[in-house]
Structure formats: C-alpha cells, structure tokens
Amino acid sequence: MIQVKMTVNGKEKSGEVEGRTLLASFLRDTLGLTGTHVGCDTGQCGACTVHVDGVAVKSCNMLAAEADGASVDTIEGQAAPDGTLNAIQQAFQDHHGLQCGFCTPGMVMSAAALLKDNPRPSEAEIRFHLSGNICRCTGYHNIVKAIMAASGQDVSAIAAE
C-alpha cells in the first residue's frame, strides 16, 4: 500500500491506496466525493474531470498515487459552503445547461478550467475546449450558452435548439 496526502477542495486528506487505485476511485470510494462521475473510463467522456494543481485532468485516467502531494479540486468544492452556487453552476441552472446531469460535474470543471485561462472565450473556443466532455442528452447548445453567460457575455447569438 502507498500512503498519499493531497489537498482536496482546500482540505488536507490522506489515505492508503494501491498502485492500481485510480484517482477517481480514491475520490469517490475513499473520500466519498461521489460528485466526480465515471462514465466511459477510457478518457473520452470527461465526466470524471477534476483539477490537479489547477490543470483539468480526467481522474479515471490518473493513478491516485500520481496525485500525491497535489492540490485537487472537485465539483464538491465549487459552491460556497452555504450551498450558494458559483457563477458557472448558476448559469447552468439559469440556461437549462443540464438534463440528466450525469456529465454536469465534468462540464462544470472543464468550464472552470477554461474560464480561468480565458475569461471571455468565443463560442468556438468553448466548443473546442469541451470536445473532451460528452453529453449523452446532447444538450450542448445550452451548455455553451451557460458558459457564455457565466463569462458575462451575450448568449442571444447562440443557436436556440
């Protein structure tokens, strides 16, 4: 077993993992942070997206031991402690940016990473950035709208359906 320590959503966490333990499993099964979803498990769908030292990564495709010492942010750390949604989450709600919700944690985390680097992305930049996040309800237009809105931009130009 390997001892790992990481800062998860600002709190020190530690645990014992096997070499084969995926970061997604450590977050979900050991820490109980089940907001990080596991969809395809082959690095394609993006539902498991979290930030490791500020970089958006697919946590099903990283060993927990590789994140030892890192700062990890998950969907659970996005809202304020009193439950107030952050700007991206609120925009997803306002613009109906989710249907079944399975992909949403990954979408929000990918969007957060995009807006950190590029505070006013174009629609094309948003779509390119989200190409690694798959929504099986195919509600992409409203997801793009939500991210445009969260970055303080006009959403009226985006296709309606």
Place this chain on the structure above:
Amino acid sequence: MYMNTNTRIIAPEFDFAQPKSLDEGFALMDEHGADARLIAGGTDLLVQMKMERISPAWVISLARIDELRAITAGKGLSLGAMASIKEVSVAAPVKAGYAALAEACNAYSTVSIMLMGTIGGNICNASPAADTAPALLAFDAVAVVKSARGSRRVAMADFFAGPGKSALKPGEILTAIELPEPAAGSGSAFLKISRVVADISQVCVGVSLVRDGDRITDCRIALGSVAPTPIRIAGAEAALGGQKGGDAVFDKAAEIAARDIKPISDARASESYRRHAARIIVRDALKTAWQRAAEGAAK
C-alpha cells in the same frame, strides 16, 4: 482469445514508483527489467492496462523528474519527453518555426487529453497513428535516449519498430526530442482526417520543405495510420527535390505517396479510403507548406 473489456478498474495489481531523478529511474528500470513499464501522461497506458492488454508488475512514473519537462530553444529546439502536448502546442518557438508540429499537437484528441498526454509518451507508445510522429519525421527529429550506461541519439526514422514497439532497449528512458533549426525558406504543414476530433486518425500527414525562389531544394513527407509504423515516403520526396514548386509536382508527389503507403482496412477506414484521403491531404499539406515557405522568405 480472452479480452477483458471491463475498463472500470485496473484488475491486476502492480507496484508503483515515482523517481525524482533520472538516476533513480535508471536504477528502478535496471532492477525490474521487462516487468516494468514507464508511465508518462497515462492516456494510452492506463487504458491498455484496464483492458489487460498490458499487465506490468511495476509502473514507474516520470512525472516527478523535473528536467524532463523543459522546452528549450537554441540552435534548433529541444522538447523534454514529459512536456505535455498542450505545452508543446503553445510554446512560442514551436509556433514560430515548426508549424506542422503545432498543428499535430492541436489535432491531438481533446483539450483534456492534450493537457495529460506528453510528446515523449506519444512516440514511445509507438502507435502507427501517433499524431506527432509524422510532424517529427518531417522535421528529421532525433530522440535522445539515456540509460545508466550512457546516452545515444536515435533518428526519428529509426525510432518506430512496429505497432507498439519503439527502438528503446531495456533500461532506457527517452529524455528529449531534438529538432534541427529550420533552414531559411522552410515551410511545413500537418493535416489529419478523423471521424471526430477525439478520434485517432484515419490518415495524417506531416510535410516540411525548403523553398528557394520557385524551386524545392529539400522536402520530407511522412504519414501516419497507413503502415505498421509512421513512415516517410522516399519516392514522393524524390519527386519533389530540385523541382519547380506548383500544383503539377504536388499532385505527382501525392499520387506516389498514395501508391507507396501500406494501409489496412479496419474499423476506422478502408484501405481504399486511406489511399484516396492520403493523396488529398499530402497534396494540400504540400501546397500549404509551399505557401508558408514563401511567407517566411518575405519576412
């Protein structure tokens, strides 16, 4: 043959190490030999381990060896093996002097995979479809390979030994990829055809040429997903050397490339489609590189 298609977990157990220096890494590689696999970004290896195509007893991560991440420009360019595809794609010297490589990195799956995947992992995985390979072949890049016993340089053209097989010997670690300084009047381009952006290529091409007025004085053409390894097409290169640039010779070179590749039919594309598509993207990449070479000369 039994094939585990459950990708939820990695079923086989293994030991894991994260050396902090190359020397520590060499010692681990020498100790565990063929039982060990190096992990870089993990975007290929972990999926293969989940599917039990590979079940190493040891997994050795290169992520904590800081010197492997550096991208340094001097005479030419050195890319640390652990530089991420994203880091390579946005590096100023890559964008300025090696357009085909920047384009290959931007065509490399999706943003999150670009952030995790590394340039060294992409070529050590030795997939015939590795996006960066045709670009690196077109620039005549050299792999810098080190072990406890010393270091050697392997021309990119000799690096790929077969599907999933590289020229690395037991105990060796790819530390950097070096690209020579582009000659005056150089232009390059990379094109890829895939079903959606997240897919690996059905066919991809990297070209680099040197233009002197209306003549092509040097040229390299490399393709991916058309043979057991990424390959250069000597016949197509020879058809261009010393010729006047233009649609006629670019069409001729593209025809030769489409004829000389050895594509297979698989789930992604048929052999005939690959030959057809190869002819088109080789021609288009040559036109773009030719145009870029002129723009470079004008500056």
